[in-house]
Every structure is written in structure tokens, then in C-alpha cells.
Amino acid sequence: MSLLQIKNLSVEFGNAANPFRAVENLDLSVDQGEIVGIVGESGSGKSVTMMAMMGLLEGQGRIVADQLEFDGKNLLTISPKERRKIVGKDIAMIFQDPMTSLNPSYTVGYQIMEVLKVHQGLRGAELKARALELMELVEIPAAKTRLEAYPHQLSGGMSQRVMIAVALACNPKLLIADEPTTALDVTIQAQIMELLVNLQKERNMALIMITHDLAVIAEVAHRVAVMYAGQVAEEGHVPRLFQHPVHPYTEALLSSIPEHSKGARRLTTLPGIVPGQYDRPKGCLLSPRCPYVQERCRAERPAITPYEHGAVRCFYPLFDKEAQ
Amino acid sequence: MFAFILRRLGVLIPTFFGITLLTFALIRMIPGDPIEVMVGERSLDPVMHAAAMKRLGLDQPLYVQYFDYIGKLFHGDLGASLKTQESVWKEFTTLFPATLELALCALVFATVVGLLAGVVAAIKRGSIFDHGVMGVSLTGFSMPIFVWGLLAVMLFSVYLGWTPVSGRIDLQYDIAPDTGFMLIDAWRAQIADPELNAGAFKDAIMHLILPAIVLGTIPLAVIARMTRSSMLEVLREDYVRTARAKGLSPARVIFIHTLRNALIPVLTVIGLQVGTLMGGAVLTETIFSWPGIGKWLIEAIGRRDYPVVQNGILIVATLVIVTNFIVDILYGIANPRIRHAK
Numbered sequence: 001m002s003l004l005q006i007k008n009l010s011v012e013f014g015n016a017a018n019p020f021r022a023v024e025n026l027d028l029s030v031d032q033g034e035i036v037g038i039v040g041e042s043g044s045g046k047s048v049t050m051m052a053m054m055g056l057l058e059g060q061g062r063i064v065a066d067q068l069e070f071d072g073k074n075l076l077t078i079s080p081k082e083r084r085k086i087v088g089k090d091i092a093m094i095f096q097d098p099m100t101s102l103n104p105s106y107t108v109g110y111q112i113m114e115v116l117k118v119h120q121g122l123r124g125a126e127l128k129a130r131a132l133e134l135m136e137l138v139e140i141p142a143a144k145t146r147l148e149a150y151p152h153q154l155s156g157g158m159s160q161r162v163m164i165a166v167a168l169a170c171n172p173k174l175l176i177a178d179e180p181t182t183a184l185d186v187t188i189q190a191q192i193m194e195l196l197v198n199l200q201k202e203r204n205m206a207l208i209m210i211t212h213d214l215a216v217i218a219e220v221a222h223r224v225a226v227m228y229a230g231q232v233a234e235e236g237h238v239p240r241l242f243q244h245p246v247h248p249y250t251e252a253l254l255s256s257i258p259e260h261s262k263g264a265r266r267l268t269t270l271p272g273i274v275p276g277q278y279d280r281p282k283g284c285l286l287s288p289r290c291p292y293v294q295e296r297c298r299a300e301r302p303a304i305t306p307y308e309h310g311a312v313r314c315f316y317p318l319f320d321k322e323a324q
Numbered sequence: 325m326f327a328f329i330l331r332r333l334g335v336l337i338p339t340f341f342g343i344t345l346l347t348f349a350l351i352r353m354i355p356g357d358p359i360e361v362m363v364g365e366r367s368l369d370p371v372m373h374a375a376a377m378k379r380l381g382l383d384q385p386l387y388v389q390y391f392d393y394i395g396k397l398f399h400g401d402l403g404a405s406l407k408t409q410e411s412v413w414k415e416f417t418t419l420f421p422a423t424l425e426l427a428l429c430a431l432v433f434a435t436v437v438g439l440l441a442g443v444v445a446a447i448k449r450g451s452i453f454d455h456g457v458m459g460v461s462l463t464g465f466s467m468p469i470f471v472w473g474l475l476a477v478m479l480f481s482v483y484l485g486w487t488p489v490s491g492r493i494d495l496q497y498d499i500a501p502d503t504g505f506m507l508i509d510a511w512r513a514q515i516a517d518p519e520l521n522a523g524a525f526k527d528a529i530m531h532l533i534l535p536a537i538v539l540g541t542i543p544l545a546v547i548a549r550m551t552r553s554s555m556l557e558v559l560r561e562d563y564v565r566t567a568r569a570k571g572l573s574p575a576r577v578i579f580i581h582t583l584r585n586a587l588i589p590v591l592t593v594i595g596l597q598v599g600t601l602m603g604g605a606v607l608t609e610t611i612f613s614w615p616g617i618g619k620w621l622i623e624a625i626g627r628r629d630y631p632v633v634q635n636g637i638l639i640v641a642t643l644v645i646v647t648n649f650i651v652d653i654l655y656g657i658a659n660p661r662i663r664h665a666k
Contacts, residue, residue: 056568088571095569100562104661105584115570150660166570 002029003206004053004174007067011045011052011230013060020277022048022061024230027304027311030174033204035197037217037238039253040227041274046210048230050176054091055083071173089119092167096179098159102151108135108162109147115169134165138195157188161195168199174206182212193220214257218242226250229274229285236310246307246317248290284315292316328656332649339645344397347637348390351630357382358406358628380406382630393634402639403631405624412635416617421504422492423609423616427601429532430540435594438544442551442590443583449556457548465545469604473538473611480534487534488527490613497524507532539608543597550593554586561585588659595651599644 011023023045030036038046052063053075068075071090075083095101102111112131116122122130128147135143138161151159160180167175177196181189197220200207209221217224218238225235226249234247245251255268272289281287283298290297296315304313359376360368377383381392396403402412441461445454464472481489492506493499498520499506499513510528513521558564559582567581602618609618617636624632 054569056565058568084571084573086571088569093569095562095566097562101566103563103567103581103585105659114572118570118572118576152661163566166566 003032003071004030005067005069007065009049009065009068011048012062022230026232028225030206030208032173032206034223035200035207035209035221037221037224038208038210038227039212039214039217039224043274044227045230046227047178050178050210054087054093088115089170090172091174092172093176093178094163094167094180097183098163099156101163102159104151107147108149108151112166112169115166119170134169138165156184157192160184160192171203172205176208178210226253231285231313232304234310234312240309246312246319247314248292248318249286251318332652336645343638343641344394347634348393351633356628358630361627402635405632406629407627412632416636416639419615419617419620422614423605423618425505425507426535426539426614426616427605429536430601431543431597433536434540434543434547438547439551442548443555445552446555446559447578461545461548464541469538469607470611472541473608476534476538488531492531492614493524493528497521497527499524535608535612535614539601539604542600542604546593546597547590550590551586554589555582558582558586588655591655591658592651595648598647602640602644
């Protein structure tokens with residue numbers, strides 16, 4: 001059985017009469033030891049899905065799902081108190097901007113030790129030793145003096161390492177990295193990514209990597225889910241999905257990577273923008289922008305359908321192209 | 325930090341001179357002079373009037389009077405009251421504990437209730453409680469002290485009879501003004517003579533409650549609104565989301581991770597309320613016949629007691645400035661980003 005099993009998850013915001021569906025009928029499963037990438041444009045519901053799963057939406061969003069299970073526990077019916085025993089311990093999350101994700105008023109050491117105190121009940125010398133160990137695990141130089149440092153005294157890369165140390169403190173079974181390198185500069189990005197992947201291998205934990213960066217996914221992930229306007233458009237294994245995208249959106253996404261358009265005078269783009277709250281099409285959400293659009297696409301919404309190598313939400317998947 | 329303190333001190337000097345000039349000018353702009361007020365309605369012999377003015381040094385040109393005043397200040401001479409001949413400093417120190425006691429109680433009331441109301445309003449944003457607190461605090465902030473004070477006296481003292489109308493303690497008690505703080509003095513008197521002074525402490529509290537609430541209302545409103553908006557701002561911060569993602573209890577998220585950071589701007593606002601309290605004390609003390617410096621200054625203005633007005637206001641202003649200065653330093657302690665700034 002999968003470590004994380006999400007079936008038919010929807011998240012709505014706003015009033016009940018005119019709700020905005022940030023996530024719609026989303027299926028996702030993650031196994032132990034697996035790296036799953038979630039890619040999509042801004043506002044496609046990547047982060048909201050994970051926040052909903054962790055219970056971080058704080059009553060702002062309405063969460064509906066057929067199944068939302070982690071490690072055999074039903075996250076839909078669990079009490080907030082029980083959830084807090086899982087969140088931060090078995091499921092940990094790191095965020096996009098490390099510089100603002102640490103509390104400016106407390107030392108780095110305090111913020112690491114806080115999780116250890118709350119979830120594992122460590123105290124005194126043992127607590128300090130474990131915090132130091134974690135700082136060394138994430139390869140922070142001069143870890144001992146850095147324990148006393150405040151977040152504003154650290155660089156972005158160092159702050160993200162601290163965030164990783166906090167996340168790994170209780171040996172989580174699942175780590176969610178929400179665009180962990182977006183706010184960092186390029187050389188640091190590679191270091192942080194390498195650290196994350198090494199730690200994932202070492203501890204055989206599941207890792208969900210949310211990102212815009214297809215190159216990162218191609219390099220590290222085992223599976224990938226491509227999201228568009230709150231839905232999973234296509235899901236499949238890496239590298240197959242990159243070689244043979246079957247959803248028009250995935251194809252467009254891949255062809256917008258500069259390396260894939262060598263020789264072309266301009267980068268290929270999809271005209272138009274992601275539909276917002278008020279301009280959702282009646283049919284397939286991609287239909288106004290899709291180069292392969294048919295009459296049926298404008299009238300009905302396709303469901304996500306499994307096929308040989310994954311699953312795709314399209315009436316006319318690009319299997320033929322693959323054969324050519 | 326040291327340079328920070330020096331820079332702040334540098335600003336104090338012109339402020340200080342500004343205050344002397346302002347009080348000196350303002351009190352002299354009021355028609356009439358000390359002698360006329362003293363004599364009152366009766367006709368005054370111009371010769372005697374001139375002689376009295378000369379005796380007080382008030383016949384000199386204004387700039388001479390001003391430099392004379394500043395010169396004395398530099399020698400630490402705050403002058404004496406024209407009415408009592410008592411030194412201004414001595415009168416001030418005798419009366420100040422009463423004002424301090426009132427202001428402190430008002431500030432404690434405003435801070436405790438204001439913080440609590442602000443925090444709860446922020447957490448329950450958009451609820452009836454939130455709208456209620458914000459509505460009441462807007463009313464409290466907008467209501468002049470003399471209106472609110474008189475209404476409170478009418479309702480609680482006259483109509484309901486819960487609290488005494490005025491003064492610091494009932495006349496039946498024999499309280500030695502050892503510390504000048506009525507709560508402490510009454511407590512000690514009650515212990516020294518339990519029979520005669522039975523209930524003195526409770527009586528002192530009953531006298532204090534209403535003026536403290538009236539004086540604390542405006543600071544309370546300001547603190548509650550500031551706490552609420554500051555909390556709402558911090559609740560949106562990424563590190564609060566991190567705190568939740570760590571699986572911390574809601575109480576920990578609110579008090580350790582949110583309130584600590586939200587308090588930084590609130591602290592400055594609380595410091596600024598010292599000025600409001602001193603200004604408000606003048607009105608509150610007059611309404612409740614509270615024998616503090618507010619009432620003292622009002623009476624001094626009434627009888628054109630120049631030294632008392634000038635130097636009394638100067639001392640109060642200095643106190644306000646010094647308090648704000650201390651708050652600035654506390655601000656640095658509360659916020660590590662400022663503490664570490666070179």
C-alpha cells in the first residue's frame with residue numbers, strides 16, 4: 001500500500017455560492033522511498049494540494065476527497081490534535097523562501113530544538129546534541145556557533161539548510177519540498193538539491209518535489225504529475241513522460257524549454273493564460289489554448305484515465321505521435 | 325547600539341529647548357498676569373502693580389526674562405511657585421506619585437486588556453467579537469476624556485453608587501503619605517492600625533478604579549487596534565506557516581511565534597501612550613479631584629503661576645521624552661535585527 005494515497009481531492013475557496021476550485025478531482029499516490037515531482041504553472045494548485053493534506057489551510061479552504069490517507073491514517077477524519085502528532089514529525093515540509101520561513105526572533109538552534117522538544121520530548125544535553133547533529137547532517141559549517149545565530153545572520157542557502165534540518169529532525173516518512181530552490185541563486189540551487197536527494201536516499205523517505213523546473217524533475221524524480229488549473233493533466237514515470245508526453249499541455253510545457261527548441265527562432269508558447277475563477281471553460285480546462293482542440297473538448301470535461309505508462313486527462317491523447 | 329543611543333540623545337537637546345520656548349511663550353500669551361489674577365476683581369493701584377511686577381522680574385523685556393529663565397535652568401534652579409513660595413521641584417515630587425499611581429494603573433489596565441482584546445480579535449477575525457472590539461475601541465478612542473469621564477462618574481458613582489465620586493481615599497482614614505502611592509500607604513496604614521484604618525486599602529482601590537479606567541480608555545483603544553493589525557500581519561508571515569507545519573499547538577503558534585513578533589510595533593505604541601496619559605491625566609485629575617500634577621498644572625495656569633507652569637510642563641515633557649527613549653532601547657532588545665545592526 002502507498003504511503004500517501006489521495007483520491008479525488010478538491011479544495012474550494014470563497015463563499016459556497018460562488019466557490020473557486022483551486023484543486024479539482026486530484027489523484028496522487030506516493031510510495032515509501034519514492035521521489036514524486038509535481039510541476040505546473042503558478043496557481044495550478046500544487047502548493048494548495050500539499051497544504052490541504054497537511055491541514056495548513058486553517059479553515060480557509062473546504063477540502064473534499066474520497067480518500068486522503070497517510071501511513072494508514074485517514075487525514076480527513078482525524079482530529080486536529082492527532083494531525084499535529086503527524087505533521088512536523090512524519091510529514092515535514094520545506095518552503096520556497098527560506099529567508100522568510102524562519103522566525104526572525106529566535107535563534108536557529110531554538111527553532112530546530114522546538115520540534116525535537118514537541119514531538120520527541122527531548123530535553124537538556126540530549127536535545128542540544130541532537131540539534132547539533134542535525135546541523136551537521138545538512139552540512140552547515142561551524143554548526144556549533146551557528147546554533148546561536150539568528151536567521152538574519154544567515155544566507156539564503158544556509159537558511160534553507162536550517163529548514164531542512166528542522167524538517168528532518170523527527171525522521172519524517174514523507175518530506176514535501178515546495179519549490180525549495182526557487183528563491184536561491186543557481187550554484188546554491190544545485191547544492192541544496194543534491195543535499196535533498198542524498199538525504200532522501202540515505203533515509204529511504206518519500207519526497208514530493210513541487211517545482212516549475214522541469215530539468216530538476218527530469219534529473220531526480222521517479223514519477224511526475226503535471227498540473228494545470230487545479231487538475232492533474234498527466235501523470236507518468238520519468239524519463240518516459242519527458243520523451244513521450246501524451247497530454248497536449250505536457251507537450252507544450254516541454255517544448256517551451258529552451259534546450260528543446262534548439263534551432264528555432266522563437267520559443268514555442270501556448271497562447272492565452274491559465275483560466276481564473278470567472279473564465280473557466282465549460283469543457284476541458286485547456287480547450288481554449290489547446291492546439292489539438294476538437295468539438296468534444298469544448299463541451300465536456302475529460303476524466304483522468306489510466307493507460308499503459310501512466311494516466312492522462314484528455315479525450316485525444318497524443319498516442320499517435322508517439323508511434324511516429 | 326552605542327551609536328544608536330548617542331544619536332537618539334542628540335535629538336533630545338533641540339527638543340528640550342523647543343519645549344522651554346513654547347511653554348514660556350504660551351503662558352505669556354494668556355491675557356492677564358500673576359498680580360492681576362491674585363488681586364482679582366478689585367481695582368489695582370498701577371504703582372503697586374508695577375512694583376510687584378518689578379519684584380518678580382516681570383518688568384524686563386521678554387528675551388531678558390527668557391535668558392534669565394534658561395540661565396537658572398542650567399544651574400538646576402527650577403524656581404518657586406509665586407503663590408506658595410515653595411520650590412517647583414518640591415511641589416512636583418510631592419504630587420507626582422499620585423499621578424504616577426494613576427497613570428501606571430491606567431497603563432497596566434490598557435496594556436493587559438488591549439493586548440488580550442487585540443489578540444483575540446485577530447484570531448477570530450471577522451467574528452462578532454472582532455467587530456465588537458473594534459467598534460468599542462473606535463468609540464473609546466474618539467470620546468473626549470471629559471465627556472467619557474463625566475458620563476462614567478454619573479453612571480458608576482452617582483447612579484449605581486459602585487465607586488466614590490472623587491479623591492484618592494475617604495477622609496475617615498488616617499494615612500501617612502510615606503511613599504505618596506496611596507495603595508501602598510493605605511496598605512501600610514491598615515496593617516499599622518487595623519482598627520481605625522480597617523478597609524483603607526479596599527477604599528483606595530475603589531477610588532482608583534474609575535479614574536484609571538477613564539484615563540486608560542484611549543491607550544486601551546490604540547493598543548487593541550495596533551495589536552490586532554500587527555497580529556494579522558504577522559499571521560500571514562511565512563514563518564507562522566512554518567510553525568504550523570512543525571505540528572505545534574495553536575497556543576504555541578500564537579504566543580511564541582506570532583505575538584512575539586507582533587509585539588514589536590505594539591511596544592512603540594505603548595511607549596507613545598505615556599504622552600497621552602500625561603495629557604489625559606490633566607483632564608482626569610480635574611474631573612476626579614485627584615491631587616496630582618495634572619490638577620496642579622491646571623490651577624497654576626489659572627493663577628498665571630509662570631514658574632510652575634513653565635517648569636512643571638518641562639519636567640513632564642522630559643519624563644515623556646525619557647520614557648520614549650527607554651522604549652526605543654527596549655525595542656532594540658525585543659528585535660534582534662535591530663540589536664545586531666551596527
